[in-house]
Each structure stands twice: as structure tokens, then as C-alpha cells.
Amino acid sequence: MAEVFPWQAALWQTLAGRAQHAHAYLLHGPAGIGKRAMAENLMAALLCRSPQDLKACGQCKSCLLLAAGTHPDNFVLEPEEADKAIKVDQVRELVSFVVQTAQMGGRKVVLVEPAESMNLNAANALLKSLEEPSGDTVLLLVCHQPSRLLPTVKSRCVQQACPLPSEAQSLAWLATALPQSSEEERVELLTLAAGSPLNAVKLNAQGVREQRAQVVDGVKKLLKQQVAASQLAEGWNSIPLLQLFDWFCEWAQLTLRYQLTKDEEGLGLADMRKVVQYLADKSGQGKVLAIQEWLLAQRQKVLGKANLNRVLLLEALLVQWASLPGQG
Structure with a gap:
């Protein structure tokens, strides 16, 4: 089960605690603050047959199928290759899924991430499903840059800004996530990640501090000719x-x-x-x-x-x- 981060607690109570759910949510905010984890938790709770304390139980048949990646009423739409566009053929496959009857008799849940990577044709192909999804279907769109989304896509969703953690919350979480790093290194990583703690962990794995040192050294030598x-x-x-x-x-x-x-x-x-x-x-x-x-x-x-x-x-x-x- 994905983690509900401390800075998401209030939003999670609001979203997961709704008696009736919208047909489409747009979860937006900077990359690296846990939007995907929020969407995965909500997806699991919506599909679970016996949710407990607003969360998926993790034990029912639906939860086990979801954990195995074989849930018939769950559809995840992502770019076929990293940093590439989501194409219209992929969205047509999603549309075909949406119009089908739920095989387990409950909801169907779709997760799209990152939503802004849909090209123009793909975004237009999604509009009808966003406006009139078939049956009890919930679409969860995760977006890092809402300015790149078509206004017609945004207007068909309940738009939900996801909270940014405070610096103190981020550093406290990073102390657990990166226990081998010093406090000074964690502060530097968080700064390089523009305040996004999950991105700080990714950048650390990428060796960003070493890359930064290489670039800074190069710039100084460039200016000295x-x-x-x-x-x-x-x-x-x-x-x-x-x-x-x-x-x-x-x-x-x-x-x-x-x-x-x-x-x-x-x-x-x-x-x-x-x-x-x-x-x-x-x-x-x-x-x-x-x-x-x-x-x-x-x-x-x-x-x-x-x-x-x-x-x-x-x-x-x-x-x-x-x-x-x-x-x-």
C-alpha cells in the first residue's frame, strides 16, 4: 500500500471520507510531493470491498488482485516510454475499458499520470469519458503542470490542489528516508528538489550532489577561460x-x-x-x-x-x- 504522507492527512480525510465521489478528480501540484501515492491510496480504497478507517483493507479479493496488478476493474494509463507522450491509441484503449461493465460488480477506477503528457489528440479523445463515464467509474488524473492541460479537460474534473509539505515536515520525512545522509546534505537535497521531498530522494539516488559539483566546477572554469x-x-x-x-x-x-x-x-x-x-x-x-x-x-x-x-x-x-x- 502506498504511503499517506503526514502533510496529506487533512486532504486524505476529505477525499476518502466523501459519501459520494465525483466521476473525475484532477490531483495537481509540483512533482515529488506524493500525488501519485495519494491517487493510489484512493484507487485502492474505492476498489476495496471492506475498507477500514477510510483505507483499503489489503486482504479482500479486490485488494489482493490490485496488489498483484491483475484487478479487472482497474486501468492505469501512463506513457509507454519515460518522458514520452501518452498517445491517442492508449486513450482509446482506456475509453473501451470505461464503457465496459465492472467485472467484480463494484466500481471501475482509472488512474492517469502524468495527465499533462497526453498529446492533443489523446486529450481530446478522453473528453467524453471525463464528461459521461459509463457506470460507476472514477477517473483519477495526476498532474504536475496543470497549465499544460487543455481547459476542456480541467473543466470536467474536480480540481484538487495537493498540499506542499513544510520544510520541517520534509526534513523530518527525509531523515527517515535518507538516514545515511547528514542534515546538511538533506537540506541541500531538498533545496535542489525545490522543496519536494520525494524528488529529493530521487535526486539523491541519481547522484545529484556530485552532478551539481561537476557543473559548478565547469561554470567556474568557463568564466576563468x-x-x-x-x-x-x-x-x-x-x-x-x-x-x-x-x-x-x-x-x-x-x-x-x-x-x-x-x-x-x-x-x-x-x-x-x-x-x-x-x-x-x-x-x-x-x-x-x-x-x-x-x-x-x-x-x-x-x-x-x-x-x-x-x-x-x-x-x-x-x-x-x-x-x-x-x-x-
């Missing part, structure tokens, strides 16, 4: 492209913020503070704004799964970054 942009772009092959753009977007924003405020408390993580101050002092504000605009535009392309030449894109980024110091 000790390494070429092309060499760095080739050397960062194992680091996720979106993560790189997130970091550079953040550094551009921090540079601009320091130019405007001179607030030394707002310089981000310690590893780049001196670099941010240096760039803020030596770069024209117009150049910082221009690279920030370019970074955001390229980040959208990365998010949209555009067919990009990774090395050339990173090289273009690093050439611009190296040219920031100096007026003009």
Missing part, C-alpha cells in the same frame, strides 16, 4: 537536460535579483554565491535579462519534448554564459 564551452557540453552528457536548464535559469534569476536588491541573503546555495555576485557586478542588466529570456524559451522546448541537439544547445548556452561579464 580554463575550459571551452564545447568541451563542457560534451562532458555533461549524463546530466539531465532539464536539470541543467533549471540550474541556469535559477542562477540567471539570482544574478538579476542581486543586481536589483544587493541582498546577500538571496544568493542561493553556497556553491554559486560568489559566482552570482561576480556576474551581477560584471554583467550588464540587459544581457542578464536576455539570457534569462533565452533560457526560459529553451526550457519550454525541453519540457515539450522537442527534438533538440543536446550538445549544440548546451554549447550555445555556455557561449552566452561566458560572454555575460563585460558591458554591452
Whole structure:
């Protein structure tokens, strides 16, 4: 059974305690705060024949089938490949499931995650099922970026923002999840994960602190003209492209913020503070704004799964970054 996290307790009581359920829920919020776990718990409770204290019993035939991944009245829709789109043929298969009669005489429950990965045709194919699901069917859509969902999809669901944990709640949970890490490391991981504790665990498994150290070292050498942009772009092959753009977007924003405020408390993580101050002092504000605009535009392309030449894109980024110091 998926975990109901401490910061979800109030929402869980509200959702699971409903006497009647909506035909479609849109659970949305930043990645890594436990939305999928919330949806899986609700799915299990809705399918369970003998729920106890709002949760699935874990012992009835329905629960055992769900745990085995063979429940006939459960349908999970995900991209066929990681970071790819959910295609229209996949949604048509879901629609066929929805119109069938429940084989175990209870509800049918559909889980879609991430909902924003449906391409346009797939999203349109889902609309009728969202509006008029057949029989006692509940659709649970999990979404990390609701701005990328069609308004027609959102309007057919009960939209439920999922709570973000406080820093204290996140660090307390991470102390249990990552007992081998020091408190300082957990704070750094949580910062790199933008406050999402589950993402912090994923990033730790990915070796994000080592990746960050590699990138920071490369940026410092680039600005000192000790390494070429092309060499760095080739050397960062194992680091996720979106993560790189997130970091550079953040550094551009921090540079601009320091130019405007001179607030030394707002310089981000310690590893780049001196670099941010240096760039803020030596770069024209117009150049910082221009690279920030370019970074955001390229980040959208990365998010949209555009067919990009990774090395050339990173090289273009690093050439611009190296040219920031100096007026003009």
C-alpha cells in the first residue's frame, strides 16, 4: 500500500471520507510531493470491498488482485516510454475499458499520470469519458503542470490542489528516508528538489550532489577561460537536460535579483554565491535579462519534448554564459 504522507492527512480525510465521489478528480501540484501515492491510496480504497478507517483493507479479493496488478476493474494509463507522450491509441484503449461493465460488480477506477503528457489528440479523445463515464467509474488524473492541460479537460474534473509539505515536515520525512545522509546534505537535497521531498530522494539516488559539483566546477572554469564551452557540453552528457536548464535559469534569476536588491541573503546555495555576485557586478542588466529570456524559451522546448541537439544547445548556452561579464 502506498504511503499517506503526514502533510496529506487533512486532504486524505476529505477525499476518502466523501459519501459520494465525483466521476473525475484532477490531483495537481509540483512533482515529488506524493500525488501519485495519494491517487493510489484512493484507487485502492474505492476498489476495496471492506475498507477500514477510510483505507483499503489489503486482504479482500479486490485488494489482493490490485496488489498483484491483475484487478479487472482497474486501468492505469501512463506513457509507454519515460518522458514520452501518452498517445491517442492508449486513450482509446482506456475509453473501451470505461464503457465496459465492472467485472467484480463494484466500481471501475482509472488512474492517469502524468495527465499533462497526453498529446492533443489523446486529450481530446478522453473528453467524453471525463464528461459521461459509463457506470460507476472514477477517473483519477495526476498532474504536475496543470497549465499544460487543455481547459476542456480541467473543466470536467474536480480540481484538487495537493498540499506542499513544510520544510520541517520534509526534513523530518527525509531523515527517515535518507538516514545515511547528514542534515546538511538533506537540506541541500531538498533545496535542489525545490522543496519536494520525494524528488529529493530521487535526486539523491541519481547522484545529484556530485552532478551539481561537476557543473559548478565547469561554470567556474568557463568564466576563468580554463575550459571551452564545447568541451563542457560534451562532458555533461549524463546530466539531465532539464536539470541543467533549471540550474541556469535559477542562477540567471539570482544574478538579476542581486543586481536589483544587493541582498546577500538571496544568493542561493553556497556553491554559486560568489559566482552570482561576480556576474551581477560584471554583467550588464540587459544581457542578464536576455539570457534569462533565452533560457526560459529553451526550457519550454525541453519540457515539450522537442527534438533538440543536446550538445549544440548546451554549447550555445555556455557561449552566452561566458560572454555575460563585460558591458554591452
